[in-house]
Amino acid sequence: MHGDPDKVRVVDAGPERGAFLDTLLVRADPEAAAPHEVEPFRPAATVLAYRDTAHAADLLARGRGSLAASLVSDDVPWTTSLVTETAAWHGRLHLLDSVTMGRTTGHGSPLPALRHGGPGRAGGGSEMAGLRGVLDLMQRTAVQGSPRVLDALGT
Template sequence: MGAVVSLAQRDDVRRAARAIAESGRFVHGDPQKVRLVDADPERGAFLDALLISADPEASAPHEVEPFGPVATVLAYRDTGHAADLLARGRGSLAASLVGDDLTWTTAVVRQTAPWHGRLHLLDSVTMTQTTGHGSPLPALRHGGPGRAGGGSEMAGIRGVVDLMQRTALQASPRLLDSLRAAHPGPPAPSA
């Protein structure tokens, strides 16, 4: 994974990961162990990738942010429960939704867009062409509401429209057409 910015950040990430894992368990990795080649784990700010399975109803997975190579998996019962869990985080830079069910994807987009700077929508058409979750692209908004930077990480005109609700959708033409059909919006101005 490489190093985080400092030994202090490494220690913060370790503390945050352990706090989240209190409501679940580490599925992959150990915050205290790092596999290195020709480097000193005590002098470098290195961390292995960590994957945590946590209780979705616990507060830590929604309130603690380990700013490092840590991912948390939360099980959900249905679309409404998934949307509720995403909202409990009070905003994020990006969220990825993966699936070919247009009805499900459309419902999740409508319920979760206000909580994310960008929704990365993946289906069987786009899976092989993805830029990756959270990749900051200059033409797309990068940042979200709440604790996620306020939506102006890319500066420029993005910072001017902070008070407007908008969400960039990255998806296949088929999925975008389905979303447009479900919510057509205002008519285009006539010439």
């Protein structure tokens, strides 16, 4: 593990005045149940070793759905194969290569222009970023009527 779950570093705030957590990078046994069944809800990433493309696809599917997964490679055939095999399990696949690494938005960065969410326990089909998070909770009413009435409502 890289990072300390018991230490919290904050800037311009008291750690006791909020739900602050430092970043963790965790290396896990890919065959263990925990990395696939327990979702770390914090700034965290889990690194799992894989044998080949089929094993990597199996590991990505074992979580039964995630909001985002990152694939980092310059091997375009490998990346496209893995995307084809795993897209159904993720709301967003963040594909990084040597061209995009320097300007990445980050693995879990909410992107308000994208409507996505992983299957099952991961987002329920909707990323709640930006205005999308507000609009999904607003009352919507469709109004049907004559042009004269609808024009009057629009003023």
